[in-house]
Amino acid sequence: xxxxxxxxxxxxxxxxxxxxxxxxxxxxxxxxxxxxxxxxxxxxxxxxxxxxxxxxxxxxxxxxxxxxxxxxxxxxxxxxxxxxxxxxxxxxxxxxxxxxxxxxxxxxxxxxxxxxxxxxxxxxxxxxxxxxxxxxxxxxxxxxxxxxxxxxxxxxxxxxxxxxxxxxxxxxxxxxxxxxxxxxxxxxxxxxxxxxxxxxxxxxxxxxxxxxxxxxxxxxxxxxxxxxxxxxxxxxxxxxxxxxxxxxxxxxxxxxxxxxxxxxxxxxxxxxxxxxxxxxxxxxxxxxxxxxxxxxxxxxxxxxxxxxxxxxxxxxxxxxxxxxxxxxxxxxxxxxxxxxxxxxxxxxxxxxxxxxxxxxxxxxxxxxxxxxxxxxxxxxxxxxxxxxxxxxxxxxxxxxxxxxxxxxxxxxxxxxxxxxxxxxxxxxxxxxxxxxxxxxxxxxxxxxxxxxxxxxxxxxxxxxxxxxxxxxxxxxxxxxxxxxxxxxxxxxxxxxxxxxx
Numbered sequence: 001x002x003x004x005x006x007x008x009x010x011x012x013x014x015x016x017x018x019x020x021x022x023x024x025x026x027x028x029x030x031x032x033x034x035x036x037x038x039x040x041x042x043x044x045x046x047x048x049x050x051x052x053x054x055x056x057x058x059x060x061x062x063x064x065x066x067x068x069x070x071x072x073x074x075x076x077x078x079x080x081x082x083x084x085x086x087x088x089x090x091x092x093x094x095x096x097x098x099x100x101x102x103x104x105x106x107x108x109x110x111x112x113x114x115x116x117x118x119x120x121x122x123x124x125x126x127x128x129x130x131x132x133x134x135x136x137x138x139x140x141x142x143x144x145x146x147x148x149x150x151x152x153x154x155x156x157x158x159x160x161x162x163x164x165x166x167x168x169x170x171x172x173x174x175x176x177x178x179x180x181x182x183x184x185x186x187x188x189x190x191x192x193x194x195x196x197x198x199x200x201x202x203x204x205x206x207x208x209x210x211x212x213x214x215x216x217x218x219x220x221x222x223x224x225x226x227x228x229x230x231x232x233x234x235x236x237x238x239x240x241x242x243x244x245x246x247x248x249x250x251x252x253x254x255x256x257x258x259x260x261x262x263x264x265x266x267x268x269x270x271x272x273x274x275x276x277x278x279x280x281x282x283x284x285x286x287x288x289x290x291x292x293x294x295x296x297x298x299x300x301x302x303x304x305x306x307x308x309x310x311x312x313x314x315x316x317x318x319x320x321x322x323x324x325x326x327x328x329x330x331x332x333x334x335x336x337x338x339x340x341x342x343x344x345x346x347x348x349x350x351x352x353x354x355x356x357x358x359x360x361x362x363x364x365x366x367x368x369x370x371x372x373x374x375x376x377x378x379x380x381x382x383x384x385x386x387x388x389x390x391x392x393x394x395x396x397x398x399x400x401x402x403x404x405x406x407x408x409x410x411x412x413x414x415x416x417x418x419x420x421x422x423x424x425x426x427x428x429x430x431x432x433x434x435x436x437x438x439x440x441x442x443x444x445x446x447x448x449x450x451x452x453x454x455x456x457x458x459x460x461x462x463x464x465x466x467x468x469x470x471x472x473x474x475x476x477x478x479x480x481x482x483x484x485x486x487x488x489x490x491x492x493x494x495x496x497x498x499x500x501x
Contacts, residue, residue: 005339009339010340011340012341013344016344020170020173020351023186024173045181047275049184050263051275053187053263054284055283055284057263057356060349061145061346061350062138063288064194064345065324065327068292068324070292072295072299072325073295075228076226076227077229077230077235077237079228079289079292080239081242081246081250082284084242085281088253089250090278092254094274095255095438097264106265107363108257108258109128111437115437115443117444119448120433120448121368122369124430124448125365125368130426131422131426131427132258132357133361133400134422134423134426135423136357136397137422138400139354140350140397140398140400141404141405143163143167143349145327146343147163147343148163149327149331150331150342150343151343167351167354168394171394174186175359179359180262180359184263191348191352194345194349194352195287195290201345202293202294205294208308219304236478241479245477245478245479248427248431249478251431256427258364264276295326302325362389365393366382366386366389370382370389424477424480428488431481432487432492433448435492436495442492442493442495443493446495447491447494451492454487458487459480462480
């Protein structure tokens with residue numbers, strides 16, 4: 001099949017990748033002497049830069065494609081997810097961030113070493129690595145979907161592999177040489193790019209709909225598309241999910257996931273770290289809202305031809321499968337030259353989320369697992385190990401993205417729910433363990449291990465494709481994380497007290 005790109009699109013796309021290469025080479029000049037500097041940059045980075053990097057880490061191609069899909073097919077209730085996140089980061093900033101700074105942590109799992117034992121820290125680190133491998137592999141796969149569709153006009157396995165390699169190569173260029181400092185600088189640049197892409201597409205759609213804000217607003221309101229709070233018991237983002245399961249998910253994402261907290265730990269003190277976290281969510285909310293607005297405008301474009309003049313059939317079938325409505329618009333409606341800009345937006349979100357996780361996975365693997373096993377080595381040795389960890393993480397994420405290609409297509413889970421749902425596997429166990437460590441005197445090294453496994457196993461058993469086959473009903477990810485956390489916490493309560501602080 002022929003590419004959806006015209007010559008002008010290829011030129012724009014090529015210039016973007018040339019800039020990626022040049023910036024990667026420039027950022028590789030960042031001087032790094034120790035593994036600590038590689039992972040937390042000696043706690044010297046500005047608060048606002050860290051906040052933008054946290055924003056970049058929280059966004060991905062799943063948001064770029066999935067958020068418009070959510071508002072197109074439903075309404076604005078997905079926005080509640082980020083309001084829930086605001087409450088979660090306040091809790092994390094008040095409870096967890098001061099603890100991390102008190103112990104001078106490089107990774108969040110060092111707190112479990114202080115509370116229980118070095119083995120507890122290693123077990124939590126391993127669970128993070130497994131969970132983050134699932135979640136970030138899924139994000140990488142979703143980004144590759146968009147790139148493959150636009151570059152090759154199909155999602156054949158070979159073209160998907162090529163797209164995954166392109167995305168991983170760019171991410172690796174930022175993460176490998178300069179460590180966390182390079183990643184944060186690159187994050188700022190990529191955030192500007194994908195926000196710019198979103199604003200441009202909103203402008204293009206607004207013009208296609210006639211540019212009359214009053215008409216657009218009244219039509220959306222009449223169609224019940226502006227609903228933000230859902231008090232029903234159905235839907236993934238209803239009010240009850242937001243204050244329970246999704247709140248737990250956000251606490252875990254911003255406080256127990258090294259991918260996020262590694263950035264917070266680069267600030268000079270706990271106050272700056274806490275402030276960067278809160279500022280990040282305050283700028284994340286309007287950023288995510290941009291993509292929800294795109295979904296609303298796509299709804300008007302396709303479902304209200306009296307506004308857009310659209311009179312054709314909606315081609316949401318691609319290579320025999322249903323695709324996101326935003327991808328339908330990019331492939332069929334954007335003029336030449338603009339397809340490249342939309343693609344660059346997807347690529348930018350994938351670069352930010354993937355480069356950050358490479359550093360986070362390596363930091364946990366080296367700090368929490370490798371160093372305790374090989375003590376007494378030189379800092380030069382540990383720095384080499386840190387960079388090797390980035391390379392190994394890149395290989396594993398590539399393999400997980402390939403696996404996700406078959407997993408998501410066979411399960412028929414919506415992209416946004418798939419991306420959020422796979423995060424729950426590790427989060428449930430970690431929430432139960434940290435809940436016991438912070439709020440009780442129960443638990444020990446052995447119960448930590450079993451609690452982490454118990455949370456993971458509970459989420460696995462509750463997967464929709466399992467419950468549908470056995471009981472003919474599905475359990476969404478917000479309930480899965482509640483059940484997994486309860487099981488994990490209950491297992492921790494069986495452990496005898498081993499309090500160290």
